[in-house]
Amino acid sequence: DIQMTQSPSTLSAAVGDRVTITCRASQTVSSWLAWYQQKPGKAPKLLIFDASSLQSEVPSSFSGRGYGTEFNLTISSVQPDDVATYHCQQYKSYPWTFGQGTKVEVK
């Protein structure tokens, strides 16, 4: 199985800061990677697919980069509404696997 590891587990940022979350795969997933945002008590929401493609109606403040085993999700200017847990997920091969999540707090 492909293991996905996110860092950091938690991050705290000021409004307007640029934040970056990293996701590493235990073996190459090419560009078959997605990012999700999950707010407390809610279902996840797809932000990025194919490592860098922005899902429809997702703000352009979100962006994704990477290929192979290392990927980043960046929020260019974090806002209070961005408080959430962010998950990466590979779909290179079954079983599809998720990272453990990164909780983003806004000061």
Place this chain on the structure above:
Amino acid sequence: QVQLVESGGGVVQPGRSLRLSCAASRFAFSTYDMHWVRQAPGRGLEWVAVLSNDGTKNYYADSVKGRFTISRDNSKNTLFLQMNTLGDEDTGVYYCARNSVVSTGGFDYWGQGTLVTVSS
């Protein structure tokens, strides 16, 4: 707007069974692969199972293989998850999710989830 509504969750004793349903609407259900994803309390997301659009191909997480069965009724736009021999580790919120339409993978729509609690 695409809608996925799960039902069937509840409290069940260890070793017993439960069947979850996911009613889909406002999209061509029979043309999409569908998944179940779960989340234990305070934990991350875990992919559980997938079923192809025509119901002929499926895959399961090792943690549920042999105990869970995914199925669908395309005439009723409904996805199912039959869960047998439930254990404490199966406690969590179960989401049905649609395979992305713009990529080979990822989940572009999710239900609100149904809570399964395995407890004696």
